[in-house]
Structures are given as structure tokens and as C-alpha cells.
Amino acid sequence: MIMAPIPARNSSTAPQPNGQPQPTKLPVASQRVEGPLTDVWTLFNQYTAKYKAINLGQGFMGFPAPQFVKDAGSAAAQVESCMQYAPPRGVPALRDELAKNYSQFLDRPVDPNTNIVVAAGGNEALLSVLAAFLDPGDEAVMMEPAFDQYFANLKLLNAVPKYVPLRVRPGIDATQNVISASDWVLDIDELRAAITPRTKVLIINTPHNPIGKVFTYDELQQIGQVAQEHNLVILSDEVYDRLTYDGHTHHSIATLPGMWNRTVIACSAGKAFGVTGWRIGWMIGAEHLILPCLRAHTRLIFTVNSPMQLAIANAFKAAHKNDFFNTQRQEYWERRHHLCQSLDAVGLPYTIPDGSYFILANTGKIKIPADFEFPLEVSSQGRCYEMCYFFTKEIGVTGIPPSEFYSDEHAQLADNYIRLAFCKPLELLDQVGERLVRLKQYM
Ligand code: PMP
Numbered sequence: 001m002i003m004a005p006i007p008a009r010n011s012s013t014a015p016q017p018n019g020q021p022q023p024t025k026l027p028v029a030s031q032r033v034e035g036p037l038t039d040v041w042t043l044f045n046q047y048t049a050k051y052k053a054i055n056l057g058q059g060f061m062g063f064p065a066p067q068f069v070k071d072a073g074s075a076a077a078q079v080e081s082c083m084q085y086a087p088p089r090g091v092p093a094l095r096d097e098l099a100k101n102y103s104q105f106l107d108r109p110v111d112p113n114t115n116i117v118v119a120a121g122g123n124e125a126l127l128s129v130l131a132a133f134l135d136p137g138d139e140a141v142m143m144e145p146a147f148d149q150y151f152a153n154l155k156l157l158n159a160v161p162k163y164v165p166l167r168v169r170p171g172i173d174a175t176q177n178v179i180s181a182s183d184w185v186l187d188i189d190e191l192r193a194a195i196t197p198r199t200k201v202l203i204i205n206t207p208h209n210p211i212g213k214v215f216t217y218d219e220l221q222q223i224g225q226v227a228q229e230h231n232l233v234i235l236s237d238e239v240y241d242r243l244t245y246d247g248h249t250h251h252s253i254a255t256l257p258g259m260w261n262r263t264v265i266a267c268s269a270g271k272a273f274g275v276t277g278w279r280i281g282w283m284i285g286a287e288h289l290i291l292p293c294l295r296a297h298t299r300l301i302f303t304v305n306s307p308m309q310l311a312i313a314n315a316f317k318a319a320h321k322n323d324f325f326n327t328q329r330q331e332y333w334e335r336r337h338h339l340c341q342s343l344d345a346v347g348l349p350y351t352i353p354d355g356s357y358f359i360l361a362n363t364g365k366i367k368i369p370a371d372f373e374f375p376l377e378v379s380s381q382g383r384c385y386e387m388c389y390f391f392t393k394e395i396g397v398t399g400i401p402p403s404e405f406y407s408d409e410h411a412q413l414a415d416n417y418i419r420l421a422f423c424k425p426l427e428l429l430d431q432v433g434e435r436l437v438r439l440k441q442y443m
Pocket residue numbers: 059120121122123124147205208209237239267268269270271276279280281
């Protein structure tokens with residue numbers, strides 16, 4: 001994640017009493033929110049519009065939300081009790097539904113009154129958990145590539161990120177071959193080595209964005225062992241918990257022996273029901289962990305909007321009757337299949353995701369012509385950005401540079417990758433296939 005600093009903002013031309021425009025100082029933002037003037041999502045959205053590219057960059061759904069979910073939303077918007085503040089823990093109807101769902105999934109009793117807090121999306125759940133357990137200077141360790149909000153949230157808290165990259169198993173050539181998400185592995189000794197006496201939190205993300213890795217029980221056991229040795233809180237980002245493919249089972253690390261007492265799970269209704277704009281998520285964990293999260297959440301945002309909480313509660317009820325989650329999984333499988341077929345057709349290798357809705361394509365084979373020109377804001381960020389810009393401008397398909405998901409120290413590991421989101425309609429994914437054919441002349 002290479003960040004160009006915001007230029008110093010110390011001049012304006014406000015007229016002065018003598019009639020001469022004189023520089024006046026403008027307030028300067030805190031370092032906690034420093035970063036490039038244009039973030040990567042905005043930058044590539046702008047290029048997408050400029051070059052009329054198909055946008056597989058940002059992970060929002062490109063198809064309509066399920067009708068029964070929208071109906072639940074419309075109905076909830078009329079319920080009088082939803083017109084006022086919800087309790088900070090969340091609307092009881094949603095907590096009851098979540099308790100039922102997660103008692104089953106986690107195979108343990110989950111109490112709606114003590115084990116759950118409803119958040120404003122997965123993002124707020126993440127921030128609340130981190131705020132609950134990290135003092136300034138404390139460290140959180142995570143595996144790269146990592147969802148970019150982790151870094152940003154830690155910075156906001158004056159906490160320190162520590163990174164351990166997931167790497168493709170030795171002996172596998174990802175530039176030439178289609179590989180499995182399970183070929184990306186963690187070196188557990190590297191994880192151990194990254195931990196210091198200041199480390200308080202270990203962040204894990206399964207199913208993983210952007211690799212699509214679904215951590216196995218054994219992998220989680222090893223990671224849990226490290227957390228146990230160092231008395232770490234585990235923040236388990238499971239926002240894609242309902243999107244796994246080909247029989248891969250999502251395990252929550254909270255279900256492993258001893259882990260319930262140190263894990264907070266963060267989830268997202270946006271991902272579960274295809275309504276990322278509703279901003280509903282939740283935290284689940286043991287009471288002694290959830291209480292500090294509730295305090296952080298209450299101070300950060302107080303409470304989440306009431307109608308959409310009720311709507312998600314009713315959507316869960318309906319989803320069990322209409323087998324929504326299985327249908328949705330099948331639909332995503334088909335989208336994944338269409339994009340994989342398109343990549344196969346041009347011979348562009350990629351990682352087959354076992355979960356989530358992203359594909360990391362490997363661009364190692366592609367040779368960008370020497371005279372191809374890049375704007376400075378792109379060339380200053382390295383090959384990964386250049387390749388994504390080339391894809392947008394020349395091929396007409398936008399992806400996201402995964403260097404965004406790495407620390408500066410390890411950003412070069414992303415050099416040969418582009419992240420493509422397949423939460424898009426099949427017709428659009430097929431058009432992507434037609435456009436990708438143009439890549440052949442550059443391979
Ligand atoms: N974690 C991961 C890994 C994600 O990819 C996302 C969304 N892109 C989130 C958390 C945040 O989810 P939400 O949209 O519910 O805030």
C-alpha cells in the first residue's frame with residue numbers, strides 16, 4: 001500500500017486588507033487520516049469512466065438485490081418502532097435471528113443478549129473490535145494481502161500493524177499455471193516471529209479477500225495455538241462466510257477448542273444478502289469480549305439504523321424458507337465459472353478462489369509495450385498499478401491493484417497480480433471475456 005502524501009495545504013489567495021492576495025494557512029488534517037488525495041477505488045473508478053471500461057474493481061454487486069430482501073426493507077421502513085434509536089447492541093429481532101443462526105453454525109449456545117452486537121456493516125465491526133482491544137502503540141498482526149481497512153483502522157487508533165505475507169507454496173509457478181487458493185500458505189514460524197510483547201490482536205480473514213482462501217481446520221488450529229501462546233485476541237473477519245464453493249467448508253476459528261474465549265467474529269449483511277449499501281453487520285463473541293466491543297461501538301456510532309436491522313432479521317427468516325443461501329452460492333459459483341473460463345480462453349493464469357467473490361489473475365506473462373504511457377499517479381505506484389491501468393485503458397476491464405492490500409515492505413509481492421471482482425451479472429462477465437481476448441497480443 002504505497003501512499004503518496006497529501007501535498008502541504010498552506011496557501012490560499014484570500015484578499016488581505018491591503019488589497020493584495022496573501023497566503024493564509026489552512027487547517028491541516030491529522031496524520032491519522034493521511035493518504036493520497038485520491039484513493040485507489042476513486043482513481044480506478046475515474047479511469048473506468050474515462051476509458052469506458054467494465055468495472056470489476058470494487059466489490060459491490062452489479063445485479064439487483066433479492067426481491068424478498070428489498071420487500072423486507074420496504075416493510076421495515078413503515079414500522080413505527082423502527083423510527084427511533086435502536087438499542088446500541090442492536091434490534092432484539094435481529095439479535096434473536098443471529099443467535100439462532102450462529103448457535104447452529106458455531107455449534108454452541110449464542111446468547112442474543114450477551115454475545116452479539118449489531119454494527120454498521122463489517123467495517124464498523126472491525127473498527128469497534130480493534131478499538132476495544134488496542135491502546136496507542138499496541139500491535140495487531142495480520143496476513144497479507146489484507147483488506148485495506150485494517151491498516152487504516154489501526155492508524156486511526158495509533159496502533160501498529162505487523163504483517164506476515166501468505167505465499168504461494170514453493171515449487172508452484174503461479175505465473176504459468178492456474179493454482180488453488182489453498183496453494184497460498186502461511187509460514188507459522190514467520191507469524192510467531194512477528195509477535196512482540198506489544199502484540200494484542202491477531203487478525204484473520206476467512207474466506208479471504210482477495211485470495212479466496214478458505215483456511216482449513218488445521219491451519220486455524222496452528223494460528224489459534226499462536227494466539228493462545230501470546231494471549232492474543234483474534235479478530236476473525238468472516239464477512240464472506242456464506243460464499244464458499246466446490247464443497248469447501250468455512251470454519252470459524254471461534255469453534256476450535258479454547259478459541260471462543262479469545263475470538264470476536266465480524267460479519268456483514270451486505271455480503272450475506274447482496275445489500276452492501278444497507279450498512280448492517282455484527283460482532284459475535286464471548287461476553288467478556290463483546291462488552292468492550294459494545295463500549296467502543298457505542299462511543300463510535302452509538303447505534304445502527306433501526307429499519308434495516310429489522311429488515312435483515314426478516315430476511316434471515318425468509319432465507320431459511322426459500323433456501324436463499326444455497327441458491328446464492330450456486331449463482332456465485334456460475335459467475336466464478338464464467339470469469340475463469342474467460343481467463344482460461346486467453347491463457348491468463350489465476351488463483352481459483354474457494355470462497356469470497358474475487359479472482360487474483362496473474363499478469364506475469366503480459367508485456368506492456370515500452371511506449372505505453374502512464375500518468376504519474378500510476379507510474380509512481382509501481383508495476384501493479386501500471387498493469388491495472390493498462391487493463392482499464394487498453395483492454396477495457398478494470399481491476400484493483402492488490403499492492404493496496406500490502407505494506408510497503410511487501411508490496412512487490414503484488415507486482416504480478418490484478419484483483420477482479422465477480423459479483424457481477426453473467427452477461428457482463430461474458431463481455432469481459434470478449435475484451436480479455438485482446439490480451440493475447442501482449443503475451
Ligand atoms: N472485510 C472484508 C475482507 C471485506 O472485503 C469487506 C468489504 N469489502 C469488509 C470487511 C466490510 O464489509 P461491509 O461492506 O459490511 O462493511
